Amino acid sequence: MAVITSCCVWQTGHSLQTSHLFFQTMTPDDTKPVNFTVKAPVYLQIGDTKADTAHSGVCVVDVNLPFGKPVNIEEVTFKNYYTAYVTVRLLRRNPEQEAPAKWCTALRDLPLMDNPHTERGSQDYYTIHRTQMQVEPDHVVCVRLILRQPSLAWLTFSLEDIKIFPHTEPDPEKEVSDWLSDLTLIDQHPDLEGLPDPQTVSSSIQQMWALTEVMQTNQTTASIGRFDVSETHSQPHLSCNECVHDGGDVMKFGR
Amino acid sequence: MDEGIELSLTIAQIIQRLRGSHLHSQIERQAKECLHQPDVKLESLKEDVRSFLKTSGWERKLQNAVYRELHIQLPPRHPPAPPEHLKEPLAYMRKAQASWEKRVLKSLNSMSTELGVPLAHMRPAAEQKELTNKWNEMGTDEPDLSRFRPVYAPKDFLEVLIGLRNPNHDSSEDISARSHWGLIQVPLNVRDIPHLREAYSELNLTSGQMGIDDHALIHPDLFENEYVQIGKKVVMEEDSAAAQQYSRQGCPTGLRADLWALILNATNQPQDVMHYEQLKAGVIQHNLLVDNLIYKDVKLTASNDDYYFVFEDFLYQVLLCFSRDTAVLEHFKYNSATPPKSYIQGKVGDEECAVVYPPNGVIPFHGFSMYVAPLCFLYNEPSKLYNVFREMYIRYFFRLHSISSHPSGILSLCLQFERLLQTHLPQLFYHLRQIGVQPLRLAFKWMVRAFSGYLSTDQLLLLWDRILGYDSLEVVAVLAAAVFAFRAENLMEVTSLASAEAVLADLSTLKVMPLIQVFLFATAM
Numbered sequence: 001m002a003v004i005t006s007c008c009v010w011q012t013g014h015s016l017q018t019s020h021l022f023f024q025t026m027t028p029d030d031t032k033p034v035n036f037t038v039k040a041p042v043y044l045q046i047g048d049t050k051a052d053t054a055h056s057g058v059c060v061v062d063v064n065l066p067f068g069k070p071v072n073i074e075e076v077t078f079k080n081y082y083t084a085y086v087t088v089r090l091l092r093r094n095p096e097q098e099a100p101a102k103w104c105t106a107l108r109d110l111p112l113m114d115n116p117h118t119e120r121g122s123q124d125y126y127t128i129h130r131t132q133m134q135v136e137p138d139h140v141v142c143v144r145l146i147l148r149q150p151s152l153a154w155l156t157f158s159l160e161d162i163k164i165f166p167h168t169e170p171d172p173e174k175e176v177s178d179w180l181s182d183l184t185l186i187d188q189h190p191d192l193e194g195l196p197d198p199q200t201v202s203s204s205i206q207q208m209w210a211l212t213e214v215m216q217t218n219q220t221t222a223s224i225g226r227f228d229v230s231e232t233h234s235q236p237h238l239s240c241n242e243c244v245h246d247g248g249d250v251m252k253f254g255r
Numbered sequence: 256m257d258e259g260i261e262l263s264l265t266i267a268q269i270i271q272r273l274r275g276s277h278l279h280s281q282i283e284r285q286a287k288e289c290l291h292q293p294d295v296k297l298e299s300l301k302e303d304v305r306s307f308l309k310t311s312g313w314e315r316k317l318q319n320a321v322y323r324e325l326h327i328q329l330p331p332r333h334p335p336a337p338p339e340h341l342k343e344p345l346a347y348m349r350k351a352q353a354s355w356e357k358r359v360l361k362s363l364n365s366m367s368t369e370l371g372v373p374l375a376h377m378r379p380a381a382e383q384k385e386l387t388n389k390w391n392e393m394g395t396d397e398p399d400l401s402r403f404r405p406v407y408a409p410k411d412f413l414e415v416l417i418g419l420r421n422p423n424h425d426s427s428e429d430i431s432a433r434s435h436w437g438l439i440q441v442p443l444n445v446r447d448i449p450h451l452r453e454a455y456s457e458l459n460l461t462s463g464q465m466g467i468d469d470h471a472l473i474h475p476d477l478f479e480n481e482y483v484q485i486g487k488k489v490v491m492e493e494d495s496a497a498a499q500q501y502s503r504q505g506c507p508t509g510l511r512a513d514l515w516a517l518i519l520n521a522t523n524q525p526q527d528v529m530h531y532e533q534l535k536a537g538v539i540q541h542n543l544l545v546d547n548l549i550y551k552d553v554k555l556t557a558s559n560d561d562y563y564f565v566f567e568d569f570l571y572q573v574l575l576c577f578s579r580d581t582a583v584l585e586h587f588k589y590n591s592a593t594p595p596k597s598y599i600q601g602k603v604g605d606e607e608c609a610v611v612y613p614p615n616g617v618i619p620f621h622g623f624s625m626y627v628a629p630l631c632f633l634y635n636e637p638s639k640l641y642n643v644f645r646e647m648y649i650r651y652f653f654r655l656h657s658i659s660s661h662p663s664g665i666l667s668l669c670l671q672f673e674r675l676l677q678t679h680l681p682q683l684f685y686h687l688r689q690i691g692v693q694p695l696r697l698a699f700k701w702m703v704r705a706f707s708g709y710l711s712t713d714q715l716l717l718l719w720d721r722i723l724g725y726d727s728l729e730v731v732a733v734l735a736a737a738v739f740a741f742r743a744e745n746l747m748e749v750t751s752l753a754s755a756e757a758v759l760a761d762l763s764t765l766k767v768m769p770l771i772q773v774f775l776f777a778t779a780m
Contacts, residue, residue: 001340055425082423118444119421119660123344125336151440155425161335195271 026169036065041147041158057150063143063162073137074167075129082157083147084116085109088128090135091142101141106133108224109148114210116151131144153193269324277526278320282313284473287730312493316522319495323520326650326726329589343591345660347421352591352658355415359618360595362406366542370402374597374612375543383539390535394567396559400551405621409703412620412656413696414472416666419658436684437673438695443660445671447678451733451775455725457503458768460776465505466768479507486510495520503724504769505717512633518647518723523639531638536575537614545613549574553624562712566631570624573641577648581613586649591659617653622700624650625707629715651728655703668702668732669695679778683743692755698735701762705731709762718767732768737774741765 043056065071070093087108093101107128113121130137143164149157273279286304289295289311295303308314317738329341343349364681367374378386387398417438424442446454458464463478473479481740486506489497490513498517506514518523538546557563563570577583587594594616596609627644634640661667677684678696687694701709705728706718721730736761739746745758 020635079335115444119345120444123340123346125340153425155423163335 014078033165034065035065036069036164038063038162046062055152055155059147059149059158061145061159061162062145063145063164065141065164067089070139070141071164072167073130073140073143074165075127076143076162076164077125077127078162079125079160080112080121080123081160082113082122082154083149083159084113084157085111085148086159087146087148088133089146090133090137090140092135092137092139093141093145095139103144104135106135106137108134116149117153144245265325265328268328269321272324273317273320276320277524278316282308282317284471285311285323295660304425314375317495319517319520321495322495327586327589338588342589342593343589343659345421348419348658348666349591350661351415351419353593355412355658356593356595359406361597361616363544366406367404372547375541378540378542382542386539390539390572392568393571398547398550400547400554403551405552405555406446406548408619408621409656409700410696412703413699416658416669419666435673436677436688437668437670438693439670439673440669441660441666443667443670444662445667445674446662446729448775448778448780451729455730455775457724457776459773460772462504464768464772465507465720466714466766469505469507475609477703479570483507483510486514490514490517493517499724499726501724502720503661505720508713508716511716511720515633516639516643519643519650521639521642521646523636523642526621527642528638530580531576531641534579534641535572537579538575543576543578543613545619546575548619549578549624552619552621556622556708557624557628560628560708563628563631563708565624566628569631569635569637569640570627572637573627573644574619574624576617576641577645578613578615578617580615580645581611583617583645583649584611586653587616590653590657591661591664592657617648620656622704622708625704629712629719630708632712632716650726651722652705654728655705663728665703668728670700671732672698672702672735675733676739677702679736679774680740680743683739683746686747687755690750690755692752694739697755697759698739701735701738702731706734706762706767710765710767711763714765714767721771730771733774734771737770738762738765740774740778741770 039062041059041061044058044060045056073090076088087110088106089103090106091101091103110128111121112124112126145159145162147157147159281780285308289304289307292307295307305314308317339349343352366372417440419441421441426440438455452459463482464531465479468478469475469482482504486501487510489501490510495517498514502514502518521527533581549571553567553574557570558567584594594611595618597612598609624647627640630640630644630647640647651663654661655668655745656663656665658666673695684694705722706715710718718730718734722728746755749755749758
């Protein structure tokens with residue numbers, strides 16, 4: 001059963017080694033998150049819910065994984081919205097045994113906010129990897145996230161954008177060709193986003209080379225226009241060639 | 256395991272940034288040339304080349320470059336986080352910053368249309384020639400700037416900060432144990448004196464400080480001589496990290512220029528000089544609307560200041576080039592602000608026809624030139640002065656005029672100032688509120704300029720030593736609170752805003768290090 005706590009107690013550090021930013025580890029980029037349904041978050045109250053208007057400090061979010069398809073979890077990612085601590089509980093059903101599914105705690109009171117009363121960490125992105133969990137998150141049927149926000153400073157708290165990525169077992173048997181293709185995969189890690197593909201860069205450099213060769217043979221005396229700004233327009237605007245706004249290392253064409 | 260991944264991502268990012276840089280090619284060239292040396296053997300090639308680079312000082316230069324990258328590096332990007340999250344994690348602050356920027360842009364655009372001055376135009380050839388001749392004495396020019404007004408002043412920005420609210424913050428309880436008497440209503444993490452004592456332990460009463468123990472009446476053998484010797488060694492070693500640590504206790508005047516250049520890794524290499532010359536050529540060719548704003552700002556602030564009016568020409572040379580430097584655009588990755596864009600006529604919205612205006616993305620406001628003015632005391636070579644200023648801007652000064660939750664951001668500094676005052680000088684704060692004075696309104700203008708123009712120059716440079724040494728602007732907020740603590744007796748006697756302002760009008764006689772030291776380490780808890 002979910003735990004009901006009183007609002008003003010908040011724990012300080014805790015024994016499990018955690019840091020505030022967890023990073024996606026060996027999950028290949030094309031792993032799709034598992035489709036699941038999230039039930040509406042339930043905010044717990046002490047006493048009669050109708051009469052009590054105090055803020056709730058505990059919220060339970062149940063994530064039901066697809067029926068009949070238990071998942072081995074690789075990692076759970078989410079975006080925080082003013083939750084101070086999160087506890088992760090898993091309902092696991094062992095497929096071989098006939099025993100009923102059992103709940104267990106994978107992670108208890110992971111601090112998401114340094115200080116529940118202040119902003120740090122309140123809207124950050126987090127990942128919980130299977131290695132950070134205290135139990136093996138295999139054959140999981142349901143994930144229960146228990147959110148705690150003991151501070152009265154906030155109107156509401158929740159987690160957004162919850163995604164669960166399944167664990168893919170690496171193939172034990174490999175052909176040599178598979179190993180070679182795996183090596184090139186490792187070459188691409190860590191994936192630095194925003195950087196151009198080396199193949200396209202080298203081919204475009206080759207094109208530029210060819211162009212400079214052509215230009216050298218066809219020298220022309222025509223002037224090439226540069227930063228040309230019109231003075232006659234009434235609206236403030238700029239028109240330009242791209243070369244002016246580079247970092248400064250590009251060849252400048254003179255007038 | 257996560258720390259290992261984090262480390263290798265960080266390393267990969269730094270390598271990516273340094274690869275292809277001038278330092279990289281220089282080191283490669285050195286490595287190739289050292290192959291001619293007799294003590295480099297083929298069997299142990301790797302180790303020999305490495306030890307050569309170490310002894311010849313190139314490894315140290317690489318270390319400094321890596322250290323500099325660490326200062327401005329973004330934390331390794333968590334996969335689902337969009338880039339705007341790295342600029343500023345809190346959504347409502349991003350929104351507030353965006354609407355503030357819109358206001359500023361509107362003001363700039365309306366100024367341009369009202370006055371009929373285009374945002375940018377090419378100078379006629381005669382004007383270009385004249386400017387080239389007068390480059391070193393632009394201050395003698397007296398253009399008609401009466402029609403121009405600054406785009407915004409710090410007090411406008413303060414109003415925006417005061418109005419900032421977190422939509423999820425429960426402010427229904429007016430009076431409570433946590434009630435905050437100040438103007439800033441955003442619950443950011445700010446440090447109180449016990450934490451500050453730990454973090455700023457080198458400013459302890461028991462450690463020697465430049466600014467205290469180098470006083471004329473104290474025998475130099477007690478502290479100063481040895482400290483200067485250590486400083487000379489640090490400069491010789493050319494180690495950025497050591498220089499930063501050293502600077503925490505202050506820099507001796509004679510070594511300060513070299514130490515700051517080391518900390519910021521602003522080496523004046525030929526390519527830096529060339530870059531500066533290119534910017535200068537850009538200034539001569541084109542006239543930007545923001546140039547007039549810069550002229551006006553310098554005339555209004557630095558030229559009127561007893562300490563800085565002599566540097567008027569330098570200020571033009573630095574700031575006009577700064578406006579055209581697109582290398583500054585890089586810092587917008589970690590700045591919550593976004594550079595304003597201008598579109599080719601008729602193609603508004605088409606990103607390919609968008610151009611950043613001004614080219615460096617920074618619109619100067621009233622008092623902007625005061626960020627550069629103190630540096631003129633340290634550097635007289637324009638390209639070196641320019642490099643040091645640019646690095647200081649993209650590390651620290653940009654945080655003083657953008658809305659962000661960063662611990663060194665102006666919002667955190669304001670909140671920290673108010674909290675320190677309320678916690679440790681509650682009577683004073685209460686009294687000031689009774690007479691209708693909010694302390695932040697008095698201290699904001701100091702903090703937004705990092706005290707430039709308010710303190711005497713030697714004291715200001717001692718303060719900026721600590722900003723560099725601790726890589727944080729927190730000490731500015733601490734000093735603001737310490738000034739109030741120092742003048743508390745007088746402030747308790749005032750009965751109006753005007754007299755409170757008069758008490759705090761002149762800070763030029765203050766000694767900053769004793770104030771900070773006493774406030775941090777001698778305040779009763």
